Amino acid sequence: MRESIYRAKSINLLRTAAAVFWSVAAVCVWAGDWLPLAKDGVHDPKSPAVKLLQQPRDALSVLTPDTAGNQVRWVESLEKGEIKPRSRLRKETQVRTLDQDILLDIKGSMPIVRFPHKAHTEWLDCSNCHEYPFKSLIGGTKISMFSILQGEQCGVCHGAVSFPLTECLRCHSVPRPKSEQTAPPNLDPSYHLPRKEGP
């Protein structure tokens, strides 16, 4: 996974302008059904292996469905025990998980981002994210939607191998308290009520 992060980084230039397009395209390609291997543009349709390999539809249609990405709600599927991935290849590998949510509090009107360590460490090792692209320190990394859309930070995986960036509310999942919503300081909403005079 570490290697693929670097690979993803090295193709960043190509992806830069097309980041949003990728995530939208991912939704379009997958909408409706899974393409058979012979038509997915990845496998050689003339190869005999295409007849031997399991078709994505057979493997994925039995899992918890999603409306985006590759149409599987992976976190739920793992929780329900529909899949039981091997946690390590080598005996000596130490498997580390962490059940801690981090609220990435942004200024503005979007709901707050809840980053769940649990859902991530069930698939990934700490070293996939720490200390790059994220320092293991709250507020230690300046995270922005702009970088994410360029395929950096959360966008290294989201929009590439995990659910696409078009699913805004899956990350921006915590409603902002009303009192925190920004309004010009001199604006008193009560002036918009009937029969009240302005300043």
Ligand code: HEC
């Ligand atoms: C998918 C990426 C990812 C993985 C994997 C990950 N983390 Fe994090 N971690 C984050 C992000 C994002 C933050 C918040 C960074 C910020 O606020 O700038 C964070 C913050 C932290 C913090 C700071 C929390 C605090 O209270 O100060 C610690 C400690 C931490 N992680 C430990 C771990 C450990 C241990 C593991 C493995 C068991 C792990 N992380 C796996 C992304 C990840």
Ligand code: HEC
């Ligand atoms: C190293 C890869 C990686 C990075 C970086 C990463 N994620 Fe994820 N994320 C995953 C994977 C894998 C899953 C599980 C598969 C899926 O849901 O598509 C996931 C799932 C999630 C979920 C879904 C939890 C659920 O209950 O369905 C949220 C929310 C999420 N990520 C937010 C973030 C945010 C916010 C960041 C950046 C701060 C981030 N992720 C960075 C790989 C990553």
Ligand code: HEC
């Ligand atoms: C993979 C998770 C993820 C998804 C999906 C996502 N965001 Fe974000 N977004 C973040 C994170 C993380 C931040 C930065 C939080 C911080 O400041 O610490 C952020 C920040 C923002 C900001 C604040 C300004 C900025 O540039 O940082 C806006 C606005 C925003 N997102 C809009 C959106 C919209 C609209 C969508 C859907 C098209 C979306 N986001 C989808 C994770 C996500």
